Amino acid sequence: MLPRIKELLRTAPSxxxxxxxxxxxxxxxxxxxxxxxxxxGSCLAGLQVIAEPNLSNYESEVRRLSTGCAxxxxxxxxxxxxxxxxxxxxxxxxxxxxxxxxxxxxxQKKRHxxxxxxxxxxxxxxxxxxxxxxxxxxxxNFAIHRFLREQGFLQVHTPIITTSDCEGAGEMFTVTSxxxxxxxxxxxxxxxxxxxxxxxxxxxxxxxxxxxxxxGRVYTFGPTFRAENSNTARHLAEFWMLEPEMAFCDLTxxxxxxxxxxxDLVAAVQSNCAxxxxxxxxxxxxxxxxxxxxxxAQPFARMTYTEAVEALRTSGKKFEFPAQWGNxxxxxxxxxxCEEVAGRPLIVTxxxxxxxxxxxxxxxxxxxxxxxxILVPGIGELVGGSQREERLELLEERMRAAGLDLEEYSWYxxxxxxxxxxxxxxxLGFERLVQFVTGISNIRDxxxxxxxxxxxxx
RNA sequence: UCCUCGGUAGCUCAGUCGGUAGAGCAGGUGACUGUUAAUCACCCUGUCGGCGGUUCGAGUCCGUCCCGGGGAGCCA
Numbered sequence: 001m002l003p004r005i006k007e008l009l010r011t012a013p014s015x016x017x018x019x020x021x022x023x024x025x026x027x028x029x030x031x032x033x034x035x036x037x038x039x040x041g042s043c044l045a046g047l048q049v050i051a052e053p054n055l056s057n058y059e060s061e062v063r064r065l066s067t068g069c070a071x072x073x074x075x076x077x078x079x080x081x082x083x084x085x086x087x088x089x090x091x092x093x094x095x096x097x098x099x100x101x102x103x104x105x106x107x108q109k110k111r112h113x114x115x116x117x118x119x120x121x122x123x124x125x126x127x128x129x130x131x132x133x134x135x136x137x138x139x140x141n142f143a144i145h146r147f148l149r150e151q152g153f154l155q156v157h158t159p160i161i162t163t164s165d166c167e168g169a170g171e172m173f174t175v176t177s178x179x180x181x182x183x184x185x186x187x188x189x190x191x192x193x194x195x196x197x198x199x200x201x202x203x204x205x206x207x208x209x210x211x212x213x214x215x216g217r218v219y220t221f222g223p224t225f226r227a228e229n230s231n232t233a234r235h236l237a238e239f240w241m242l243e244p245e246m247a248f249c250d251l252t253x254x255x256x257x258x259x260x261x262x263x264d265l266v267a268a269v270q271s272n273c274a275x276x277x278x279x280x281x282x283x284x285x286x287x288x289x290x291x292x293x294x295x296x297a298q299p300f301a302r303m304t305y306t307e308a309v310e311a312l313r314t315s316g317k318k319f320e321f322p323a324q325w326g327n328x329x330x331x332x333x334x335x336x337x338c339e340e341v342a343g344r345p346l347i348v349t350x351x352x353x354x355x356x357x358x359x360x361x362x363x364x365x366x367x368x369x370x371x372x373x374i375l376v377p378g379i380g381e382l383v384g385g386s387q388r389e390e391r392l393e394l395l396e397e398r399m400r401a402a403g404l405d406l407e408e409y410s411w412y413x414x415x416x417x418x419x420x421x422x423x424x425x426x427x428l429g430f431e432r433l434v435q436f437v438t439g440i441s442n443i444r445d446x447x448x449x450x451x452x453x454x455x456x457x458x
Numbered sequence: 459u460c461c462u463c464g465g466u467a468g469c470u471c472a473g474u475c476g477g478u479a480g481a482g483c484a485g486g487u488g489a490c491u492g493u494u495a496a497u498c499a500c501c502c503u504g505u506c507g508g509c510g511g512u513u514c515g516a517g518u519c520c521g522u523c524c525c526g527g528g529g530a531g532c533c534a
Contacts, residue, residue: 031490084494108484109495115526170533228532229459241534384534429534
């Protein structure tokens with residue numbers, strides 16, 4: 001395969017023959033020559049192509065090139081005499097592979113608003129910033145698998161179509177092969193494909209627990225679906241979630257893995273996507289690089305829920321909803337604790353059992369659960385996790401209290417009947433991680449094809 | 459879903475007291491031997507989100523619906 005622009009930019013120029021295929025970002029006609037900035041998506045910087053009138057199609061095609069055209073360039077890699085780039089390509093042949101009518105091509109050689117780009121999700125990956133997001137996203141994806149593999153984790157492919165509702169995780173999309181008329185019958189799902197109601201997964205946790213209790217350290221990482229009518233900058237109806245699950249692990253071990261993971265992932269982007277981070281530092285989020293440095297510099301801050309409530313009540317700061325033990329923390333509370341009290345990622349632990357789902361392990365105080373949330377500046381909750389209740393009687397009690405049918409979850413209870421072991425895990429919102437690392441404020445701009453209430457264009 | 463602010467040229471926006479709309483950028487044509495969001499000159503650009511109402515007259519006022527931003531709830 002031909003070397004990509006990312007490699008060519010690092011190659012010492014010696015008039016060697018090269019071939020480049022990509023898209024025109026800008027084209028400047030300066031009298032007797034054209035400067036064409038070509039990108040192939042491999043990196044942020046484009047490759048400058050010099051086209052002179054000796055090209056056979058100079059007047060007919062080259063001078064008319066515009067943003068978005070697909071081109072193939074054959075030429076020689078030379079040292080650039082001007083500032084701005086070390087190397088450039090002296091074109092010997094330039095073929096227009098696909099034109100892009102500048103009268104109607106939506107992308108211009110100027111900055112566009114993210115709202116406008118969101119309306120053309122099929123073209124926005126061609127822009128500098130969305131191209132950079134895509135590369136960082138891919139880097140983070142790879143780093144997740146690499147890190148967990150290094151730590152001895154096994155990846156489990158948990159089902160996308162599921163019949164078990166991970167209570168507390170949100171509304172499920174129903175999956176059915178029935179037509180709308182059949183759905184109006186009294187008990188429609190008995191006639192449905194699976195003979196019972198099925199839906200798109202809201203979490204792979206319960207199935208991950210199965211493999212944690214056979215393989216020790218496992219993770220599931222895939223698309224997750226929530227049919228919530230959430231209209232915020234940090235929720236999607238379809239998103240990616242990483243869920244590690246570890247046997248013989250308590251909440252302390254759970255937090256240690258989550259913290260080490262986040263630090264490693266941030267480091268991977270810092271060393272492999274430095275250009276992209278600089279772009280976001282300059283144009284998206286001033287202070288981003290410093291914020292990421294702060295992640296590495298010291299251990300994450302930690303406090304219990306009870307301490308958090310106390311800190312909020314004695315802070316002297318006025319909140320729209322005053323903190324009160326027993327109520328969940330409000331967004332304003334989380335922001336204050338994380339951004340102003342801690343000034344770095346913060347882990348809040350041991351929430352009241354009444355505001356947490358049935359599977360979280362009851363603490364010895366009988367009032368709190370072994371839960372932990374990792375809050376990060378600018379985003380809020382990045383990770384939610386817990387030690388799971390491994391004691392059969394206590395789990396059954398919690399399930400009955402939550403009004404769940406124990407028969408439905410008999411397989412889950414079997415895990416406690418046979419060879420039960422302490423285990424813990426967490427869920428990390430992948431898009432929120434991409435938001436945190438890039439400083440991009442709206443989650444719709446870190447997802448290639450965001451799905452939100454009323455919007456799923458392509 | 460609730461609160462709030464918006465929707466005017468391809469994009470970003472201005473538009474006063476109700477009197478049939480304007481700027482920058484982009485685009486077009488030309489000039490220019492090294493440009494970096496090139497520069498300079500000239501030119502083009504409108505269902506003022508949709509529907510209904512008030513009025514002699516609505517981009518402007520009223521109602522309603524749609525779409526978007528910010529905040530909240532739910533959570534990753």
